[in-house]
Amino acid sequence: MEVHEFVCEDCKSDVFSWSGSIAPTRCAMCETVRDIKARDGMSLEAETELRKILGCELPREDEAT
Numbered sequence: 001m002e003v004h005e006f007v008c009e010d011c012k013s014d015v016f017s018w019s020g021s022i023a024p025t026r027c028a029m030c031e032t033v034r035d036i037k038a039r040d041g042m043s044l045e046a047e048t049e050l051r052k053i054l055g056c057e058l059p060r061e062d063e064a065t
Helices: 028-040 044-054
Strands: 004-007 014-017
Touching: 028 044
Parallel strands: none
Antiparallel strands: 004 014
16 A cells, blocks of 8 residues: 655645545545535534534635745
């Protein structure tokens, strides 16, 4: 099994993966948030709180550059 590294498109975390696609774009937690939003919908406040709990908070706009 070979490890591959990428930066999550959403939360900008460095991710090391031993499975899945060689060219993933999001960490597992951000994928989970996206799946929940697509299935059930979610307010911005609920998403922010869930991301805090999951440890995949989105960077602030002034930190993104």
